[in-house]
Amino acid sequence: MRLVRTLTTAGILFFFCIAPLAIAQSSPMVVSIQVSPAEASTPASHLWYHIRPASTGAARMLPSTALSTKPAATASAVPRPEMYPANLSYHGGHVVKNAEQHPVYFNCPAGPTACWGNPAVFLNNLDHSAFIHLVDQYVGSSANNRYPLGAAVSIHQTLQTNRLDQNDIGNLVHAAAVKLGKHGGYTEIYHVFLPKGIDVCLGLGSICYSPDDPGSFSFCAYHGSADFDDIGHVLFTVQPYQNVIGCQSAQPSPNGVLIDSTASILSHETFETITDPDGSSWWSDSSMIESGQEIGDICEPLDNDNSQFDDPIFSVNGKSYRIQLEYSNKFHGCTHQ
Secondary structure (H helix, E strand, C coil), X not given: CCECCCCCCCCCCEEEEEECCCCXXXXXXXXXXXXXXXXXXXXXXXXXXXXXXXXXXXXXXXXXXXXXXXXXXXXCCCCCCCCCCCCCEECCCCCCCCCEEEEEEECCCCCHHHHHCCHHHHHHHHHCCCHHHHHHHHHCCCCCCCCCECCEEEEECCCCCCEECHHHHHHHHHHHHHHCCCCCCCCEEEEEECCCCCEXXXXXXXXXXXXXXXXXXXXXXXXXXXXXXXXXXXXXXXXCCCCCCCCCECCCCCCCXXXXXXXXXXXXXXXXXXXXXXXXXEEXXXXXXXXXXXXXXXHCCCXXXXXXXXXXXXXXXXXXXXXXXXXXXXXXXXXXX
């Protein structure tokens, strides 16, 4: 059963800085815009999510049914010997054949490079790489540069607490889309980046990204979708600060712990948004072990003794990163090709 939520606002003004994303320019021109509470809080329904578990005790205690709001998956039958049980199956839903990707930077006056290691550079490299073509087999297109960077949004808001919930995330996504003049659908993806010290929780608040509260610290990021009356269906990912124990990439890494940890989790959520944006498209159901797992879930790396993810190192558009692999039905395994 899908989770249905209504978004509300606390009456706080949102202040936006909106700029076209210029990879070659470190400090692009920024236009500041003030947005009223009414503009920032349109009710949403059919809010769906799928989390990327952290390397924490709380995450290991989660049942599989807590990873997503889609119905619990069950294997339809024991696979025949010639079958590959981890292969993804198509369940009839939408896929993302092409989309602009919009970074939404929250509460980081120092800029995205300082807070997250400049994830826009990684998204640009990913769009121009051979790695992204791994999704061709699932979306039915092989054209180049199908997932380019769109405009970025910088949001600054005074908070009363360090913990956001689904309502808050919905408000940020909606306000960013409205200010960019975008409508919903499957041709825009919004990546919401949260700075160090900001937590986010799902449901009743027991499943969280919360390094300051180990008892609820269950995930590193998630992707999801929601419906808004004015702009329609919207796809988004939520990217908390990844340079924490439980979400970090193992070291040493080519670009340091901040850049590669951010890039690995962002890559995971981007691939899953493309192939399973609403929880109704590509996921595995041929074995109980992999049942319900998406393209990135199957290839999540083992963690080391420091609770860091032991991702491989490979080139993405000529730049080396330590990031996770993704599952390919073509090769029946995890790969970057």
